[in-house]
Amino acid sequence: MINSKAEVKLIDFGFAIDLTLLQADIHMCGSPFWMSPEQIQEKPHGVSVDIWSLGIMTLEMMRGSVPRRRSKIKSMFLAATIGVTVSRDKKYSAHWSNELISFLTACLQMEPRQRSTASQLLQHPFIVAAATKQEMLDLLPLLFMSSSIGKYCSNSSTQ
Incomplete structure (x- = not known):
């Protein structure tokens, strides 16, 4: 959320856990469309799940809807097996900048270790140009x- 003072407010911590006390979590909980592949597969996971969710949220803001919004089950199955790819070949993404596509790709890597970290994303050209x-x-x-x-x-x- 953003208020009239241009302050960004994070909301919806219903499923939040403190990973400073744990190395990883293995529970599958969260909002289906924003869950990372490793969460859906019930694999141990860490803070990189938040980077995945950031990518989905950014994609949602750009498209006006989450990917595969018609079915939570199908969305989760496909996210867990093939991920979410971003390209310029869709009608809604034809005008997207290279920086945006690169940012989304950095967030939506299937392999958690290949996802950019929050520190890396803060230096990403898409964010720097914001x-x-x-x-x-x-x-x-x-x-x-x-x-x-x-x-x-x-x-x-x-x-």
Whole structure:
């Protein structure tokens, strides 16, 4: 979530565990569409599952929906067996930048050890080129105003 002060707030820690006390967790719990292959396969896993989830969340924001959203079971099966690939050959991704595709690919590696770490992702060109906090502060009022105007226009057209 992001508030009107351009502060990012992390939410939904319903299945969170503290891995500082454990080396790895082997329980399969989480939200199906965002679970990593190793979680679905009930293999021991660590913090790289969060990188997978970040990749899925970013993909969801870009597409407007999670991959394979019609079936949780199918989504989990395919994530656990073939993963999630990102390319420019889909209608929704034809305009995506090389940096975005590279970022998603870095997050969505099937093998946890091949996924980028959070520190590596913070240095990724996709993140480095992201808007500054000041740029976000300048943009957010326009987004909120656009939303309000959109609601007003749809209410006016129904009357």
